[in-house]
Ligand SMILES: O=C(O)CO[C@@H](C(=O)O)[C@@H](OCCCCCc1ccc2ccccc2c1)C(=O)NCCCCCc1ccc2ccccc2c1
């Protein structure tokens with residue numbers, strides 16, 4: 201069959217979407233026509249930027265300008281990048297990045313401006329961290345650094361998405377102004393990933409757990425894997441989970457403002473997967489020895505019950521009860537965890 205040439209780039213983009221993201225590809229493709237392509241390209245542009253950030257084989261002298269200039273690079277027809285390390289999982293996306301640029305330039309100017317603005321802020325934030333000596337030695341330092349780094353790589357995605365939703369006309373203009381709630385939507389997802397990916401990141405010497413948290417328990421982040429450190433490991437895990445859990449009520453508040461059904465599901469599905477993951481990770485020492493993931497069957501059940509805020513609030517309440525049941529009075533965070541779960545249960 202003959203594919204019309206102007207469709208080739210778009211088809212290739214959706215192939216990359218499905219190849220580079222298990223969790224987001226499905227929900228992005230369910231979005232209404234007015235917004236689907238813009239969010240798909242928004243994803244691929246930022247995944248391209250992240251593929252540069254994540255590649256530890258690129259020297260900082262080269263990496264810094266690539267990150268800081270990326271918001272301008274996306275306007276350069278034909279640009280591709282073939283200097284990622286051989287093991288960089290999404291390197292093919294940059295090798296064929298000209299098709300992403302072609303589709304980006306085919307979007308409405310207003311969508312292009314939102315995407316370029318977020319890429320500008322994210323690229324500069326990533327570059328600031330990539331250059332920081334303390335970050336390169338110890339990883340993220342303080343709780344404040346943790347929130348700032350997650351703002352750059354995920355909070356900005358939420359802020360950009362709210363702008364795209366408003367610009368498309370599917371959501372009210374006011375949503376674009378909800379930058380703090382949009383930011384927290386991203387922090388909740390990114391912090392959950394960082395907690396879950398402790399081992400995967402440690403093995404490539406990526407240290408996202410804030411030093412301010414783990415120095416209360418150990419001298420080095422890797423110590424949690426040693427015999428005899430089990431209690432310290434589980435207590436530190438509680439501190440990390442508490443840190444993420446505190447954003448949950450605001451995520452519900454953000455989702456309660458969404459009116460378009462396809463946008464609601466797009467927002468809600470990653471959030472319920474995150475709260476289910478936090479409940480599974482809580483008190484789960486295995487996080488230090490493997491990547492703990494919720495079972496496929498549980499995921500499917502969750503996705504089918506995500507059509508309105510009542511169902512989503514019930515799922516959040518269900519998993520906050522699971523956490524309460526696992527809570528341990530010998531855990532220094534026992535009270536703070538029960539307060540955080542109480543706030544989720546009282547949300548309405
Ligand atoms: O390399 C990997 O596979 C994981 O990389 C992580 C990292 O390097 O830290 C890390 O890379 C972050 C930098 C690139 C961001 C790419 C992205 C992700 C999801 C999107 C969803 C829709 C539209 C655009 C999107 C852009 C990563 O992918 N973390 C996963 C959580 C990111 C959540 C982003 C986000 C924020 C707010 C949201 C609000 C509503 C719906 C989806 C949302 C999605």
Ligand SMILES: [Mg+2]
Nearest residue numbers: 250251253254
């Ligand atoms: Mg990444």
Ligand SMILES: [Mg+2]
Nearest residue numbers: 250253254353
């Ligand atoms: Mg990254």
